[in-house]
Amino acid sequence: MGAGHGHRLHFHGHSPVHRAPAHLKLLALVAFMLLVVATPRDWYPVFAAHLAVLLSVILVSRVPLRYLLPRMVIEVPFLLFALLVPFVAHGPQVEVLGVEVSEPGLLAAFALVVKGSLGVLASLTLAATTEPDEVLRGLQRLRMPALIVSIMGFMVRYLDVVTGDLARMTTAMRSRGCDPRSPRHWPTLARSLGALFIRSYERGERVHLAMLSRGYDGALPDLRRTP
Amino acid sequence: MHVPDGFLDAPTSVATGVVAAAGVAVALRGAHRELDDKTAPMAGLVATFVFAGQMMNFPVGAGTSGHLLGGALAAVLVGPFTAVLCISVVLLVQALLMADGGITALGTNITLMALVGVVVGWGVFALLRAVLPKRAALVAPAAAVAALLSVPAAAAVFTALFAIGGTVPVDTGAVLAAMVGWHVVIGTGEAVITCLVVGSVVAVRPDLVYGARPVLAARRLEIRRPGVTA
Incomplete structure (x- = not known):
């Protein structure tokens, strides 16, 4: 009953990402996500660059994507909300697949989904490569x-x-x-x-x-x- | 109700982060008064309880389910300052170890659920406690009203943040109506569960319920002799 203090998301490994000090990983996550959130929503190539950076970190960490992707279901309720946005937002209407939707709403929904998914994937990568004890030590180092x-x-x-x-x-x-x-x-x-x-x-x-x-x-x- | 990354713009996220840090700093000072050197283990176990309580889903209707936010519940059970700490730590663990709630939205989530949820919940509870007669049976209903009001209050503050730093061009009035309306439904579930949980703890260990202490202090020891009717 007291066994298994590892948490459910941790993926055991010895990659450079696993071994990196937790406080650096925490800082990197916060900096990366602030950058993602601050990116204007129509800078599509920049989002591709963000995704490429994240995927290369995951590649180096050797955590399989088929381990991370099913765990992204945590954002499903939020995706449902994002799906609604083009229908309720105001602004000029465009026709997509025969349905009238708001153009700025469509763009906003795209940004929501991309930023939210990048956030979940980045947080999952941190959780998968860092033991909870390491996270605690990292927070201690960061003067929490x-x-x-x-x-x-x-x-x-x-x-x-x-x-x-x-x-x-x-x-x-x-x-x-x-x-x-x-x-x-x-x-x-x-x-x-x-x-x-x-x-x-x-x-x-x-x-x-x-x-x-x-x-x-x-x-x-x-x-x-x-x- | 965990706000994900990218929902509010970067300046708003940073600003709510500052608000959250200030609120948690105040709670850190206050929690020492509520629990002294027991703070770390007690708050840790209560935070774990809140997390476990949030795992229990209850159906809200239309196929969706809500879960306990627990702000008012924790405030009544362990006191407002410890409750802020507990909920904040739960959100921190969920963001860092479970990928639930965005890391840049952590400040927003702490502000909404830990600060607004607990402050409104405790404020309403303390007000009711001052007005109502001092009876142990009234602690649970007062906690229920506190829970009922704290959830839409958090939703209303979210709408205000959304109006300032939202990234979606949706009419604020519509968001307010939808959010508050929906959260009144969730708040009702929260109120029922909070009332029943607080009631069951008051019935078994009233000394553990922080919000019931003044009520217990007003109680008189009553010694009854067998065979003698008062």
């Missing part, structure tokens, strides 16, 4: 407040434990005939969420006591590289 880094560290550490708790509770409810999707069972669902809160909070108290008994004085020791 220590409290934020340690809260994030606890979250990364207990993510699988708490979601495991939730999964077992859901299994127990389902095996007793509860359908978590039906609003009729919301009271049951909410009680189990309440129980999950109490379990998480009490786990936090026990972790704190365990830390105190090991000499915790309000500051975490440096995040050392675990062998």
Whole structure:
């Protein structure tokens, strides 16, 4: 139950991208995405250049595209929104495939999809090539407040434990005939969420006591590289 | 409701990033008052709980489902400052490790969900708590109203940001109507879940609910003797 602290997106590897210091990767991601977001929407060749840069990084990292692409489904709700834009936007109308749509809307939707997808692919590349511990160390190096880094560290550490708790509770409810999707069972669902809160909070108290008994004085020791 | 990269232009994204950093800095100071040296482990576990809670989807209707944003819920359970920290860290983990929500939109997401969601949720809750009679049974309904209002409030602030730095030529009035209307529906689901969760925690461990502490302090110890009717 405590095993597998690696997260679901990490793709094990030893490429230069995997080995690069996490703080540089974080800075590169933010700089790259700011550049992408600031690119005017009709500079098509520049978008192609952005994509080429990103794809070459992925190529060097040796993370297969067929690993990354299915994980881009996270942006599907947003793509649906982008599909709607040409129909609701104002401006001169053009006819595409026999349907009247707004021309600026079409352009805006194109930019939304391209920028959003570049963002998701770039973030996926970071997540696939960087262990969560490395991300934490990178944030520490970038002078993120220590409290934020340690809260994030606890979250990364207990993510699988708490979601495991939730999964077992859901299994127990389902095996007793509860359908978590039906609003009729919301009271049951909410009680189990309440129980999950109490379990998480009490786990936090026990972790704190365990830390105190090991000499915790309000500051975490440096995040050392675990062998 | 995670805003992706490219939805708002670069200046707006940077500006909301500054707002988010300032808000988180204030929360860092305040959380020490709420939790002292327990802050890191407690907030970490509560952040994990909020993340797990967000994994539970509930059907909104028309085939789509919404999930808990948890701003008002976290504020009532652990206090506003810790709640801001928890939600911000959840968004940070989602952006960096799960590719959910754009990295340049992180400031926007923190501003909307952590700052607006928690501040409006807690503000409404504190107001109701001051007005309503001090009874433990009223904590959960007050939290529900707070949740109901905090979600459309976040949607309204998003619309304002969209009007300033939106990259899509859509009429702002139409966006406002669609966003607020849609989020009233999501807010209703959020309110029901928040009410039930807070109610169940108040029933079992009322001492854990930050928002219920003044109510508990007003309670008197009552000693009943068997066989004696008061």
